[in-house]
């Protein structure tokens with residue numbers, strides 16, 4: 001019997017991954033760039049036991065028959081050359097309402113804990129390649145801080161690389177939770193609709209790839225204005241692309257737009273903040289630590305009912321005792 005516990009934090013993409021060139025092993029169309037967050041994480045315990053008759057998976061104490069998780073475990077078993085089964089117990093410390101990609105921390109933690117439980121000793125690069133097969137955004141959650149996913153074109157050359165693991169810049173991300181029904185269009189289906197039908201898709205790929213060296217330079221220069229503008233513009237391009245798909249779709253809700261406008265107003269008033277959005281209605285605000293309080297106060301005044309969750313840069317994968 002072998003028990004391994006791992007913790008992985010989620011990440012927010014500043015230059016988004018939006019579309020695959022290979023949907024089976026998850027090879028993205030463009031490179032992406034993210035910040036790992038400290039506030040949201042998944043703890044996963046994997047028990048390898050020769051006496052188990054099949055794999056099992058529970059999330060927050062509830063047994064779940066997830067074919068995606070079982071397929072992932074089959075792949076790890078095959079890599080390890082072993083025949084035994086595992087019991088997987090995950091606890092998600094990503095508030096389900098936060099609309100943050102919990103699949104990122106979930107598959108990064110599962111990749112780390114399951115590979116070790118099956119007796120593999122993978123490098124972080126190989127863990128990143130493995131996590132990628134569970135969920136694209138998980139590729140980047142192996143590393144802390146600012147991370148790039150080199151898209152590549154096959155299983156060997158598609159993995160994440162740390163750009164700055166120890167962020168020496170007081171960057172914050174505030175998730176503004178827009179209460180809504182569960183999203184109708186998953187990232188998995190939304191992004192491929194865009195790949196297959198948007199006449200502007202080729203331009204998105206070029207533009208996203210070109211933005212990565214620019215955002216890296218802004219980070220090295222600690223130029224928050226350029227950093228924020230590049231992030232916000234990339235997110236808006238992704239969401240604009242969704243409106244050009246067939247059928248067209250959008251993750252914006254009226255309140256998402258109101259929050260984005262409130263951030264623009266704050267900027268006009270001299271308080272720097274930028275926004276980004278993923279495959280859901282919540283708005284994530286990027287700011288410097290010195291402005292976080294005043295931004296949160298202004299948002300609370302305008303939208304007393306919304307929940308605000310603040311994060312700082314977070315760590316990469318950790319094995320727990």
Ligand code: PMV
Nearest residue numbers: 013016017135136137187278
């Ligand atoms: O890997 P997924 O299925 O969680 O897709 C992530 C898609 C975005 O969050 C919108 C962008 C990204 O790069 O994380």
